[in-house]
Amino acid sequence: MNQLTPKQIEELHSLLLSQKTQLEQQLLDAESAIGVVTLDQSAVGRVSRMDAMQQQSMAVSTRAKAEASLRKILKALKRMEVEDFGYCDQCDEPIQFKRLKVQPHASHCLKCQDQLDQA
């Protein structure tokens, strides 16, 4: 048996919450970086506009990544609520605590994740 103890779940829960806060902040930062270029387009020179556009496209990809991670984290938190957290989506085996410490939003055990990565 390899089920998570309430203490371990508690630990992962606070990990997820702090990651959620970080991602929300990242999203806000990205939003404002994206917004700046649109607003200031006529006010800045050519070079700084290129610069700003580059920063904007970086912000767009940061935002996409943050949004994807945030979705996984919210899903994991939801699964905690319904006490369905820590099990592999594919084989239903408990996911190792060691793995969840690194990636608390993991939805697959290592074995299945390997298979998915190779597919």
Ligand SMILES: [Zn+2]
């Ligand atoms: Zn599995």
